[in-house]
Amino acid sequence: MKYSFKITGYGMYLPPKKETSKSLASKLNKTEQWILSRTGVVERRVSDIDVDQMGALSAKEAIGDKDKPDLIINASGVPKQVIPDTSTFIQRELSFSGIPSFSIHSTCLSFITALNVAGSLIQSGANKRILVVSSDRGTRGRNYDEPESAALLGDAAAAVYLDPTDGD
Numbered sequence: 001m002k003y004s005f006k007i008t009g010y011g012m013y014l015p016p017k018k019e020t021s022k023s024l025a026s027k028l029n030k031t032e033q034w035i036l037s038r039t040g041v042v043e044r045r046v047s048d049i050d051v052d053q054m055g056a057l058s059a060k061e062a063i064g065d066k067d068k069p070d071l072i073i074n075a076s077g078v079p080k081q082v083i084p085d086t087s088t089f090i091q092r093e094l095s096f097s098g099i100p101s102f103s104i105h106s107t108c109l110s111f112i113t114a115l116n117v118a119g120s121l122i123q124s125g126a127n128k129r130i131l132v133v134s135s136d137r138g139t140r141g142r143n144y145d146e147p148e149s150a151a152l153l154g155d156a157a158a159a160v161y162l163d164p165t166d167g168d
């Protein structure tokens with residue numbers, strides 16, 4: 001199915017703190033070369049703020065001077081907590097209230113899944129302005145006994161503001 005929406009705003013948040021593969025190697029009991037050969041990741045970001053705050057920073061950039069969205073979708077792999085949903089914490093950080101929101105958790109595919117859901121909601125006319133936020137602190141959930149995945153994980157956030165297109 002072809003969805004009729006456009007990205008009219010985007011934003012991101014990259015934590016200032018960096019962690020190199022060299023500094024991570026000792027935590028994984030591996031070498032820097034082992035990490036680089038398997039992941040290609042030279043450095044990753046490590047956040048001192050939680051997912052809702054990172055997500056809100058990226059969302060503010062995506063929204064810019066546009067109207068408030070009429071739906072917020074959090075598309076993150078790891079929630080702040082299960083109940084209430086992380087999307088409500090992002091909404092609070094944005095100083096919004098009364099906007100429907102929910103989260104989609106489909107691991108690495110969360111953002112793509114959220115775009116698909118948002119597209120279908122815009123296509124159906126249920127929503128017009130949708131904010132999709134993806135914010136993860138993968139460094140908090142690292143299992144150092146599984147270096148293959150622990151070597152990949154970093155922290156960051158991104159957001160897109162979606163509007164319907166005028167055409168087909």
